[in-house]
Amino acid sequence: xxxxxxNTMGRTLQPFKTLDNNHVGMYCCGPTVYNYAHIGNxxxxxxxxxxxxTLEYFGYDVxxxxxxxxxxxxxxxxxxxxxxxxxxxxxxxKSAWEIAEYxxxxxxxxxxxxxxxxxxxxxxxxxxxxxMIGLIKRLEEKGYTYESGGxxxxxxxxxxxxxxxxxxxxxxxxxxxxxxxxxxxRNPHDFVLWFTNSKFEHHSMMWDxxxxxxxxxxxxxxxxxxxxxxxxxxxxxxxxxxxxxxHHTNEIAQSEAATGKKWxxxxxxNEFLILGKGKMAKSSGEFLxxxxxxxxxxxxxxxxxxSLGGHYRSQLQFTYDSLDASRNAREGLFKRIQRLKAAxxxxxxxxxxxxxxxxxxxxxxxxxxxxxxxxxxxWLWNLLKxxxxxxxxxxxxxxxxxxxxxxxLAELQVETAQDDLPxxxxxxxxxxxxxxxxxxxxRADEIRDLLLDSGIVLEDTPEGTRWTKNV
RNA sequence: GGCGCCGUACCCAAGUGGUAAGGGAGAGGUCUGCAAAACCUUCAUGCACCGGUUCGAAUCCGGUCGGCGCCUCCA
Numbered sequence: 001x002x003x004x005x006x007n008t009m010g011r012t013l014q015p016f017k018t019l020d021n022n023h024v025g026m027y028c029c030g031p032t033v034y035n036y037a038h039i040g041n042x043x044x045x046x047x048x049x050x051x052x053x054t055l056e057y058f059g060y061d062v063x064x065x066x067x068x069x070x071x072x073x074x075x076x077x078x079x080x081x082x083x084x085x086x087x088x089x090x091x092x093x094k095s096a097w098e099i100a101e102y103x104x105x106x107x108x109x110x111x112x113x114x115x116x117x118x119x120x121x122x123x124x125x126x127x128x129x130x131x132m133i134g135l136i137k138r139l140e141e142k143g144y145t146y147e148s149g150g151x152x153x154x155x156x157x158x159x160x161x162x163x164x165x166x167x168x169x170x171x172x173x174x175x176x177x178x179x180x181x182x183x184x185x186r187n188p189h190d191f192v193l194w195f196t197n198s199k200f201e202h203h204s205m206m207w208d209x210x211x212x213x214x215x216x217x218x219x220x221x222x223x224x225x226x227x228x229x230x231x232x233x234x235x236x237x238x239x240x241x242x243x244x245x246x247h248h249t250n251e252i253a254q255s256e257a258a259t260g261k262k263w264x265x266x267x268x269x270n271e272f273l274i275l276g277k278g279k280m281a282k283s284s285g286e287f288l289x290x291x292x293x294x295x296x297x298x299x300x301x302x303x304x305x306x307s308l309g310g311h312y313r314s315q316l317q318f319t320y321d322s323l324d325a326s327r328n329a330r331e332g333l334f335k336r337i338q339r340l341k342a343a344x345x346x347x348x349x350x351x352x353x354x355x356x357x358x359x360x361x362x363x364x365x366x367x368x369x370x371x372x373x374x375x376x377x378x379w380l381w382n383l384l385k386x387x388x389x390x391x392x393x394x395x396x397x398x399x400x401x402x403x404x405x406x407x408x409l410a411e412l413q414v415e416t417a418q419d420d421l422p423x424x425x426x427x428x429x430x431x432x433x434x435x436x437x438x439x440x441x442x443r444a445d446e447i448r449d450l451l452l453d454s455g456i457v458l459e460d461t462p463e464g465t466r467w468t469k470n471v
Numbered sequence: 472g473g474c475g476c477c478g479u480a481c482c483c484a485a486g487u488g489g490u491a492a493g494g495g496a497g498a499g500g501u502c503u504g505c506a507a508a509a510c511c512u513u514c515a516u517g518c519a520c521c522g523g524u525u526c527g528a529a530u531c532c533g534g535u536c537g538g539c540g541c542c543u544c545c546a
Binding site: 013037038040041042043044045047048166168218240242245247269305313314317319321324325326327333339362366369372373374375377378379380382436441448458461462466 | 473477482492494506509539540541542543544545546
């Protein structure tokens with residue numbers, strides 16, 4: 001089955017062809033670690049994860065690189081505004097380095113709890129300053145740069161294809177938009193490769209360079225680090241749609257100017273998670289983190305399921321009602337799997353019975369068609385609800401699907417231990433059994449309510465009374 | 472001002488011109504002392520609205536209304 005992805009470069013659905021057989025080089029824009037990731041950011045990393053898992057599911061060997069931006073970016077793309085890292089530093093009294101370390105750890109904790117597989121390489125920007133300087137030197141040697149007001153700029157007029165990804169004409173790029181023009185720039189859309197003209201007296205993150213002590217512009221790290229780990233040409237570059245007009249446009253310009261070659265074959269961008277009236281952003285608006293959801297009693301995987309329920313290229317509206325629906329669905333799914341698991345072992349994936357194979361094929365086809373996870377999920381439900389498929393085949397097919405869905409179905413614990421309940425509760429359950437036998441239902445219901453207050457749910461089944469913890 | 476995306480049941484949400492996936496909620500039923508759970512059944516002659524193209528349109532084209540994003544850091 002052929003994979004098809006929507007390529008932002010060209011805005012069409014295209015068959016996926018790799019540069020090197022079954023090897024895929026994939027670079028995904030990662031977090032700037034000056035604050036926690038909000039759930040909109042996390043949607044993007046979930047998209048990266050589904051993409052990577054899908055490629056692996058289809059037999060590719062994926063090298064997944066995600067940058068950790070621990071160099072502060074300015075709050076705008078000019079040589080002004082405040083550096084975000086330093087802002088947090090000033091507000092918390094910690095050094096920029098401490099802040100970066102703290103939020104990097106927090107980031108990995110978040111993605112771990114969402115079952116997002118760790119990238120193959122997670123390069124830190126601060127550890128690759130020399131690579132960035134090297135790239136800027138190449139650009140300088142080829143005549144793409146100029147120095148002005150103490151900074152090194154990239155001259156977009158030297159790069160004919162500038163703006164191709166964003167489908168914007170260089171001539172009237174952003175006509176009408178209010179732009180504060182940096183008087184040092186020859187073209188308003190030129191961008192900084194290296195700052196030495198910082199107005200921040202106490203900038204703690206500075207490095208020596210051929211152009212003076214300073215720090216890199218915010219686009220150069222992705223070009224330098226992606227090429228270092230994936231080569232000068234690679235298969236996929238992904239990120240949020242917000243990166244199309246500026247960040248990725250500039251990355252392409254500087255990368256292809258430096259190498260003289262096409263840089264990336266497939267550009268994939270995820271749409272935003274919408275909260276209330278609009279998007280979430282770290283620098284403005286509401287700020288919902290995974291911990292906020294967890295503190296409200298949601299499982300991180302509820303958010304993963306929620307994200308799988310919408311296509312990555314569609315805006316997804318976040319509401320607690322929707323998240324509740326996802327939680328209910330996810331819990332129902334887990335219960336089904338646990339019941340199957342308690343009853344049977346998974347069969348061989350190559351000898352599925354009934355229509356299990358059809359459902360699995362449908363699932364694959366949905367993913368192959370530009371990662372249609374909502375449709376893929378529907379195939380999982382169709383599988384589980386089909387009474388003509390044996391438990392063993394359901395389990396085997398569901399586990400297989402979960403290689404992409406990443407809900408941890410194979411690892412689900414089947415609750416069997418009835419003996420880890422405190423003796424007093426077990427005594428109450430025994431008392432209730434007797435009461436029921438004596439048709440003393442008043443006492444039986446009292447005991448059930450009593451245990452419910454302690455978070456123990458009793459269910460009477462033909463095989464006797466079962467209890468579960470009410471989470 | 473420029474560019475782009477989207478309007479599908481009570482809610483979320485797929486939909487690749489050929490007759491509306493899936494989930495949640497709701498309703499009815501089976502089972503049960505009652506619950507719960509489970510299972511079964513049910514839930515859009517219609518896809519914002521108006522035209523058009525077509526044998527056939529949620530899907531293509533035009534218009535109207537409404538929502539959102541980008542053009543400034545942003546996933």
